[in-house]
Amino acid sequence: MLASPDGRADCVRPPRPTLRRAQRLRHDRQFREAYAASAPRRARCMVMFLREAPDSAARLGVVASRKVGNAVERARAKRRLREVFRLNRHLLPPGFRADVVLVARRAILDAPWPRVVGDFAWLARQLPAPPP
RNA sequence: GCUCCGGGCGCCGGUCGCCGGCGGGCCGCGAAAGCGGGUCCGCCGGAGGAAAGUCCGGACUCCGCAGGGCAGGGCGCCCGCGCCGGGAGGUGCGGGAUUCCGGCGGCAAACGCCGGGAAAGGAAAGUGCCACAGAAACCAGACCGCCACGGGGCCGCAAGGUCCCGCGGCAAGGGUGAAACGGCGGUGCAAGAGACCACCGUGCGGAGGCCGAGAGGUUCCGCGCAAGGCAAACCCCGCCCGGAGCAAGGCCAAAUAGGGACCCGAAACGGAGCGGCCCGUUCCGUCCGCCGCAAGGCGGGGCGGGUCCGGGUUGGCCGCUCAGACAAAUGACCGGGCCGUCCCGCGAGGGACGGCGACAGAAUCCGGCUUAUUCGCGCGGAGUCCCG
């Protein structure tokens, strides 16, 4: 496919890296199911939990407890987790359907951005491919 | 110039992404009207002075609302203006009154001037506390001390001096203390004392005098010098306040329940009004007495105290906002501008790095208080140093 005459790049890009409300986990019950259903997968900046259920759709939930910092720092941690998931969702195994919960750790506040992306990629590589 | 304090102002444009609203296209559901936090496009809006702490107050909502009282909480000088509020009231600023502290003048008290502070009604309504020290700590009191008288010893020819004891007078001086019963000077006296006098201080009463808008100030007269402090001790006086809180609360759907057991006590062992508590009282039922053939009426009583167990509590919408979420929205990059540091250059200037800064993110809303904190510019005030 050729690029459009006006040169706009989004015409050739596959699905745009958006992350709207419907693509996120929003209920306390969903988070509790994720904690109960999977072992934590730890990286330096974050901890990952998975939730496989009939309604799973590779959605994201983010968590930052009070141990991370004050309200400004918690908001920043959750913002970075959402951003790393939004821009790097293609690193997940193809056909991946489970919902993902990312828990922030305090190190995410001072880590350089490439380090956060590296953590997420490292976690994504260890995920098993979904059964066919 | 430096430091501190209090107000004020502060980046621009673009790309991608996020939240909300409005409009439109496609898609889904529906017979349709229409609905949709499905998706795409356009336009508009999108954190603070503290959004914080939750220390006060209000709006709003539900519970409650014959009446009275108790308990509990808040506030406490005056005037003007501003803000919040229906009001009561709260609060900021300015001015003033009172009082306290510091400095200067003054021998000192008082007083005057300058500066700063006050959670600022009442300590002659009552209760309580005031350790240690000190004789005595709140209405009395006498350790050292001062003085008179009586007796005795010693010295002396004597006048008298001195020491001890006794009985009295006094509270000036010493000493203690955070605080000791008006200050200072004089008269007076055996010694002393507001005992008396002058000047002052202070309290009460009066003239309800004079000045002031008022708090209050001030003059004169009379009486007085007791009546120390603590009310951020109980308390008294005056004014105000019912309780809980948007997770309030309302609607829809789903689920569960339509509660139970024991003890004391009793003529009777019911239910509701009723809020933290009490008095009192109302209605229905019940018990007792009287009237009545009866229906019913009148009067009265009582409905008390304590211990324990069980069931349900998950979603959506509204409340909700010109920010308006409900696992909670502001970031990344590019260009320009500004600031700081460094490097190159004689210079105009050029380049590199860092930053646009701190504290920190709305969660029902509004006002006040408190706390955290700053790169630059500008305003006002205070302090300090240098030069002229």
Place this chain on the structure above:
RNA sequence: GCCCCCAUCGUCUAGAGGCCCAGGACGGCAGGUUCUCAUCCUGUUAACACCGGUUCGAAUCCGGUUGGGGGUG
């Protein structure tokens, strides 16, 4: 979010305006007892979260910070 509560040696606590440079228990350290250890005895180590105010005097009363804890759909 809203509404409450608490803070004393390393730990658990006493204290209610002066008797408290804060007492007790467990612990730590030193010494004694014992052949050694334990027990026991003696001594010692150590605290009022912080900043102001009221008061002659504050762990205590009153404000304000800080740090913990709880309730509530």
